[in-house]
Amino acid sequence: MINKNPREEYRNLTIRNSFMFNAVFSDHRLLAELLARILPQEHLDPNGIIIREKDDKQYIQARGVRYDVYLSSGTHLFDVELQIEQDRFLFDRAVYNASAMIQSQVHPGTDSYELTFKTYVIFICAFDVNRGRRLRHFTFKDDEGKNSFDKVNIIMIGCVSKENDNEQLKTFADYIMDPAKMPDDPFIREIEHGVELKRKDPESEKSYMDWMYERMKAVRETRIRDVQTMYEILMEDGYTHEKAVSRISGKFEITPAAIEKMLAESEDNR
Numbered sequence: 001m002i003n004k005n006p007r008e009e010y011r012n013l014t015i016r017n018s019f020m021f022n023a024v025f026s027d028h029r030l031l032a033e034l035l036a037r038i039l040p041q042e043h044l045d046p047n048g049i050i051i052r053e054k055d056d057k058q059y060i061q062a063r064g065v066r067y068d069v070y071l072s073s074g075t076h077l078f079d080v081e082l083q084i085e086q087d088r089f090l091f092d093r094a095v096y097n098a099s100a101m102i103q104s105q106v107h108p109g110t111d112s113y114e115l116t117f118k119t120y121v122i123f124i125c126a127f128d129v130n131r132g133r134r135l136r137h138f139t140f141k142d143d144e145g146k147n148s149f150d151k152v153n154i155i156m157i158g159c160v161s162k163e164n165d166n167e168q169l170k171t172f173a174d175y176i177m178d179p180a181k182m183p184d185d186p187f188i189r190e191i192e193h194g195v196e197l198k199r200k201d202p203e204s205e206k207s208y209m210d211w212m213y214e215r216m217k218a219v220r221e222t223r224i225r226d227v228q229t230m231y232e233i234l235m236e237d238g239y240t241h242e243k244a245v246s247r248i249s250g251k252f253e254i255t256p257a258a259i260e261k262m263l264a265e266s267e268d269n270r
Contacts, residue, residue: 006208006209006212007205010199010205010208010209011199011205012199013195013198013199013208014179014195015175015176015179015191015192015195016082016084016126016176016179018081018082018084019207019208019211019212020195020198021082023194023198023204023207024191024194024195024198025080027194028046028047028049029046029190030187030190030191030194031049031080032044032045032046032049033046033187034080034172035078035080037166037168037169037172037187038122038135038155038157038169039120039155042076044076048074075117075118076117076118076119076120077101077104077105077117077118077119077120078119078120078121078122079097079098079101079120079121079122080122080124081097081121081122081123081124082124082126082176083123083124083125083126083127083129084126085127086125086127086129090123090125090129090156091154091156094121094123094154094156095121095154097121098119098121098152098154101117101119101121102115102119102152105117105119115151115152117151118150118151118153119151119152119153120153120154120155121153121154121155122155122157123154123155123156123157124157124159124173124176125156125157125158125159126159126160126176126177127158127159127160128158128160128161129156129157129158130156130157130158130161132158132161132162132163133158133161133163134157134158134161134163134165134166134169134170134173135155135156135157135158135166135169136155136156137153137154137155138153138154138155138156139152139153139154140152157169157173158173159173159174159176159177160173160177161173168185168187171183171185171187171188172185172187172188175188175191179192179195223252223262224262224265224266225266226252227248227252227254227259227262227263227266228262228263228266230244230247230248230251231244231245231248231263234247234248245259245260245263
């Protein structure tokens with residue numbers, strides 16, 4: 001749904017918006033503190049963190065993947081994403097993101113598959129992703145349950161959890177669930193100050209408009225491909241054009257006229 005006043009929408013964004021989350025945590029200090037709360041055992045140096053824009057257009061085109069915060073500390077790669085809505089393929093997507101990060105470490109023309117970086121995919125979820133637990137850490141283990149390969153890691157954080165095993169992480173999770181309730185935590189106050197600064201920044205506002213356009217474009221392109229694929233399968237199965245369009249319309253809850261338009265666009269782009 002398109003907001004009729006996108007500027008007003010931008011000025012009311014909270015940390016629960018993916019763009020705002022990304023913009024605020026482009027601050028190395030804030031990002032280092034967040035990672036320290038999630039992964040205290042890694043002892044990351046804030047000055048060694050490098051945040052860079054990911055040019056993963058092939059992945060965006062294939063799956064609509066967006067990296068919220070992608071960074072390297074020189075020895076680690078992190079994909080940190082804020083997840084607001086539940087998705088039954090969430091873990092599959094985390095595995096997909098990890099595989100893309102692994103692939104980025106393999107250089108064409110070499111026989112070496114050694115991973116240079118320890119890779120983490122971290123999903124911060126505003127719903128119960130872990131069946132009541134605050135944090136679950138997935139990695140490769142052997143058949144005896146021992147950690148046999150720790151270079152690929154997936155971490156799921158459930159912000160709705162009531163667990164108090166990590167008070168600092170709980171404070172951050174509570175803030176994600178309700179940004180209006182400000183806990184007595186200097187780190188959270190810094191994050192909220194960063195949100196306020198971004199809301200007032202014209203350059204950030206323009207970037208948000210561009211981000212929204214690209215996101216909507218990627219979603220539409222993915223939907224057109226899905227419609228075209230289903231249409232081709234149905235036609236191979238002997239459906240008439242009209243029945244195929246009707247079936248796709250019911251599947252995606254889109255009007256037949258919109259389906260016809262998507263099929264025409266798909267044909268034009270071939």
